[in-house]
Every structure is written in C-alpha cells, then in structure tokens.
Amino acid sequence: MRIGELSKRTGVAVPTIKYYLREGMLPPGERTSPNQARYDETHIHRLRLVRALIDVGGLPVAKVKEVLTTVDSPSGDIEKLLGTVQRAVFPALPTSAEVEMQAAAEQEVHALLDELGWYCRDNHPALSVLATVLVSAQTLGHSGFLDTVRRYATISEQIGVADLDYIADKRGVDGMLESVVVGTILGDTALIALRRLAQVAESAKRYPDRRRPDPA
Known part of the structure; x- marks a missing residue:
C-alpha cells in the first residue's frame, strides 16, 4: 500500500x-x-x-523512540526492555526533596522490600520514586501513608504475577518484547482507571445515602 x-x-x-x-x-x-x-x-x-x-500511555515522542529502539534491538533481552519501559514511565524526580529525608525514605523502602521478600537492584529508579512519594507525604503531614503503601504492595504482588504471565504467554521474542511495552505502559493506564472505578464503587458502598441518581 x-x-x-x-x-x-x-x-x-x-x-x-x-x-x-x-x-x-x-x-x-x-x-x-x-x-x-x-x-x-x-x-x-x-x-x-x-x-x-x-x-x-501518555509517553512523549522521545520516550517512545527510546522504548522502540530497545524493542528493535537484536538481543531480545526482556529484562533490559522492562527496565527501559519502566524508566520511560517514571516521572522525573523533584530536586527540592531534602537529602536526609530522601535517604531515610529510601531506607524505609529497602526495609519494606526486605519485609516482602522482594528482590530489586539498588539503583532501580522505582526505589527513588517510591522514596520521594514517602517524603512528599511526610512533608504534607501524612507520615502514616507508609502503612497504605504496605497494603498497596500486597495487592501489587498479584499484579506483578499477572504482568509476567502476560509476557510469558506470548510466542517468540518479538511477541514477548511487545507484550512488555503493552503490558507495562497500557497496563499502567488501565490500573489507574480501575483504581478510580474501585474508589467510586467503594464510596457507594460506604456512603449509599450520598449516591447521586442516574440522570433520566
């Protein structure tokens, strides 16, 4: 054509x-x-x-190029691609966080991973991102947010299993590589949408008297 x-x-x-x-x-x-x-x-x-x-997925063109370059590489390295995709979707870390608070939060994240028995490289960007989230929550007076993060982690274990099952289900290296991209980037968007829907559903259960009638 x-x-x-x-x-x-x-x-x-x-x-x-x-x-x-x-x-x-x-x-x-x-x-x-x-x-x-x-x-x-x-x-x-x-x-x-x-x-x-x-x-x-909401990725800028530069990030898409980076992801596709890895997809098209002849190595077929799933772990490398997963790292590339994860770096593409993580926001830039704020520069205003106090160094000491960030370091303390990173220690909390490492302790949480040890608690869960999760393996992760020390330089993985997700560690710093999660630590920055905890610092931001703390500066807003929500130091107890870590307990909610622990609950998130328990749920996320099953999400990680589902993600890797989706990748493993694809035939051939090309199919697996593309499934990493689709499952991670589109999966993130799907999870955000599902979270919002779950919040609405739970709110309706807890506060049934506040439900708005559907428009006729």
Missing part, C-alpha cells in the same frame, strides 16, 4: 507518518521508485503501537 492508504487505514496523518519514518520510529517501506515506497501490515501494526504509547 502507498503512504496515503497507510494513513487512511491507521488514521495517522501523512506528515506524521513521514515524521515517524525520519525519526526511525517506523521502519522504511519497500522502495518502488526514488520518491515512492510500499508499506504493509507490519507498518500498520507499528503505527498503532506508536499511537497507543503516545495517546493512551
């Missing part, structure tokens, strides 16, 4: 497709002439993946 048909089938504008081609986010098509190329179903699939990461 020509680029115009590729645009129609994916809903992605031709200039955007050309931009993705220039940036290496979309593999080049088969050249049929100096100014023409032919594209196939693999290009449709990649475009849908790119748009899902940007539109649903």
Whole structure:
C-alpha cells in the first residue's frame, strides 16, 4: 500500500507518518521508485503501537523512540526492555526533596522490600520514586501513608504475577518484547482507571445515602 492508504487505514496523518519514518520510529517501506515506497501490515501494526504509547500511555515522542529502539534491538533481552519501559514511565524526580529525608525514605523502602521478600537492584529508579512519594507525604503531614503503601504492595504482588504471565504467554521474542511495552505502559493506564472505578464503587458502598441518581 502507498503512504496515503497507510494513513487512511491507521488514521495517522501523512506528515506524521513521514515524521515517524525520519525519526526511525517506523521502519522504511519497500522502495518502488526514488520518491515512492510500499508499506504493509507490519507498518500498520507499528503505527498503532506508536499511537497507543503516545495517546493512551501518555509517553512523549522521545520516550517512545527510546522504548522502540530497545524493542528493535537484536538481543531480545526482556529484562533490559522492562527496565527501559519502566524508566520511560517514571516521572522525573523533584530536586527540592531534602537529602536526609530522601535517604531515610529510601531506607524505609529497602526495609519494606526486605519485609516482602522482594528482590530489586539498588539503583532501580522505582526505589527513588517510591522514596520521594514517602517524603512528599511526610512533608504534607501524612507520615502514616507508609502503612497504605504496605497494603498497596500486597495487592501489587498479584499484579506483578499477572504482568509476567502476560509476557510469558506470548510466542517468540518479538511477541514477548511487545507484550512488555503493552503490558507495562497500557497496563499502567488501565490500573489507574480501575483504581478510580474501585474508589467510586467503594464510596457507594460506604456512603449509599450520598449516591447521586442516574440522570433520566
């Protein structure tokens, strides 16, 4: 198919497709002439993946490029890709946190992991992110938030099992690599949505008299 048909089938504008081609986010098509190329179903699939990461996952283009570069690497290293994807979705750490408070919070995170029996590299970005969350909660007067985080951790164990089951269920390295991206980035968005829905449902159970009637 020509680029115009590729645009129609994916809903992605031709200039955007050309931009993705220039940036290496979309593999080049088969050249049929100096100014023409032919594209196939693999290009449709990649475009849908790119748009899902940007539109649903909320990743900036630079992060998407980083993730896709790892996906396209010949090593097929699932752990490396998982680390790349996780770094892509973590927010930048604030620079205003007190060094001593951050260090103390990181010790609390390590203690929590020991409590749970979880293995994690000392330099994993999630450790610093979680510690920063605890520091922020503490500065707001919510030092007891760590107890809630412990409850989150218990639930998250099953989420981790589900995530790795999803990856293992895919055939071939390519399928596993893409499932890391989809399961992590789109999975994060799905979990946020489910959390909001669960909050609404639990609120309705606890405060039934405050439920608003559905509009007629």
